[in-house]
Amino acid sequence: MELSCKIEYALLALMALADGFGQDEPVQISQIAQEQAIPDRYLEQLLAVLRRSNLVRSQRGAKGGYFLARSPWQINLFQVWQCLEGEAPAASPADTPERMVIRQVWQETQQATQVIWQGYTLKDLCQQRDNLRRRDLMYYI
Numbered sequence: 001m002e003l004s005c006k007i008e009y010a011l012l013a014l015m016a017l018a019d020g021f022g023q024d025e026p027v028q029i030s031q032i033a034q035e036q037a038i039p040d041r042y043l044e045q046l047l048a049v050l051r052r053s054n055l056v057r058s059q060r061g062a063k064g065g066y067f068l069a070r071s072p073w074q075i076n077l078f079q080v081w082q083c084l085e086g087e088a089p090a091a092s093p094a095d096t097p098e099r100m101v102i103r104q105v106w107q108e109t110q111q112a113t114q115v116i117w118q119g120y121t122l123k124d125l126c127q128q129r130d131n132l133r134r135r136d137l138m139y140y141i
Helices: 007-021 029-036 040-052 077-085 097-118 124-135
Strands: 056-059 065-068
Touching: 007 029, 007 040, 007 065, 007 077, 007 124, 029 065, 040 056, 040 077, 065 097, 077 097
Parallel strands: none
Antiparallel strands: 056 065
């Protein structure tokens, strides 16, 4: 299993918005794109999807940009995944027993992943990132 670029980029953008949470100034796409090395156009598309799912809100104008629609501790990773990836495809009536077994194992895997992703919020990611940054800044004599 692999983490898609779409999910990774969305989480990076949401973490940048979480850093600015509670401030009056929106975070601009160009700032996120530059800091996280995400193509501008792709980031615009991702943020539009996140906006339609009420995870972020936007502000138009010269000083426009994006805000989180909710607190960082109220957005879990599974909500982001579900917003971008949607639901898994349903079984086909023409499936063979072998395909049905494989699909069943895959569904169990997805359910386990869902439980884990529901347990983490944007705030958790930001805290873990900050802990890594502090650890990297430490030096030993």
